[in-house]
Amino acid sequence: xxxxxxxxxxxxxxxxxxxxxxxxxxxxxxxxxxxxxxxxxxxxxxxxxxxxxxxxxxxxxxxxxxxxxxxxxxxxxxxxxxxxxxxxxxxxxxxxxxxxxxxxxxxxxxxxxx
Amino acid sequence: xxxxxxxxxxxxxxxxxxxxxxxxxxxxxxxxxxxxxxxxxxxxxxxxxxxxxxxxxxxxxxxxxxxxxxxxxxxxxxxxxxxxxxxxxxxxxxxxxxxxxxxxxxxxxxxxxxx
Numbered sequence: 559x560x561x562x563x564x565x566x567x568x569x570x571x572x573x574x575x576x577x578x579x580x581x582x583x584x585x586x587x588x589x590x591x592x593x594x595x596x597x598x599x600x601x602x603x604x605x606x607x608x609x610x611x612x613x614x615x616x617x618x619x620x621x622x623x624x625x626x627x628x629x630x631x632x633x634x635x636x637x638x639x640x641x642x643x644x645x646x647x648x649x650x651x652x653x654x655x656x657x658x659x660x661x662x663x664x665x666x667x668x669x670x671x672x
Numbered sequence: 673x674x675x676x677x678x679x680x681x682x683x684x685x686x687x688x689x690x691x692x693x694x695x696x697x698x699x700x701x702x703x704x705x706x707x708x709x710x711x712x713x714x715x716x717x718x719x720x721x722x723x724x725x726x727x728x729x730x731x732x733x734x735x736x737x738x739x740x741x742x743x744x745x746x747x748x749x750x751x752x753x754x755x756x757x758x759x760x761x762x763x764x765x766x767x768x769x770x771x772x773x774x775x776x777x778x779x780x781x782x783x784x785x786x787x
Contacts, residue, residue, distance in 0.1 A: 564715070567713075592775075599782075600779065600780070601762060601778060601779045601780050602716075602762070602777045603777075604775070651715055651716070653716075653775075661706075661718075663708075663716040663717075664715050666713070666714065666715045668713065
């Protein structure tokens with residue numbers, strides 16, 4: 559299966575700053591990646607669909623200007639949390655679309671905004 | 673819109689005992705069904721999936737799940753639990769009619785294993 563690497567695994571930032579999270583597909587060309595958010599002790603909620611070479615598609619209620627997604631190549635999608643606030647603290651997970659056989663998930667990034 | 677319900681938030685089971693995790697879904701037809709496991713602070717690992725055919729699906733780590741159309745359920749089972757099975761388990765559904773494999777997740781069930 560595809561190997562998906564997320565970086566960083568943990569990040570602490572000050573309120574008002576921006577944080578970039580990378581999702582790399584190491585051995586699979588991913589035209590589509592997904593970004594999920596997981597609040598403590600809750601399930602994963604899809605934030606957006608990242609499409610290589612085009613704009614991301616955001617789920618209802620997700621602010622596209624706050625969560626900037628760039629999918630410039632077939633192996634890399636980035637999520638930038640802009641002007642982060644404590645309520646943005648969460649676990650962010652990306653996945654790579656490998657067809658319906660399986661969705662391959664990254665290890666996740668725990669963001670803490672202080 | 674599809675939805676997934678995992679009625680049990682926590683389950684505690686003794687090592688060696690059997691385990692069953694419940695999953696019910698709401699969807700107009702038969703969705704694609706998945707079970708994932710998440711260890712603390714980690715990403716998700718696929719345990720098994722159902723698309724069509726035999727309703728009893730075998731997965732990794734000794735897990736199996738049974739699709740019951742009449743009950744809109746896809747319960748996960750393991751005959752004998754090991755301490756390493758302590759984790760969070762997520763049931764998920766995908767829409768076969770949709771472009772791309774976006775998944776809708778249930779709320780998760782946290783499994784604790786007693787020695």
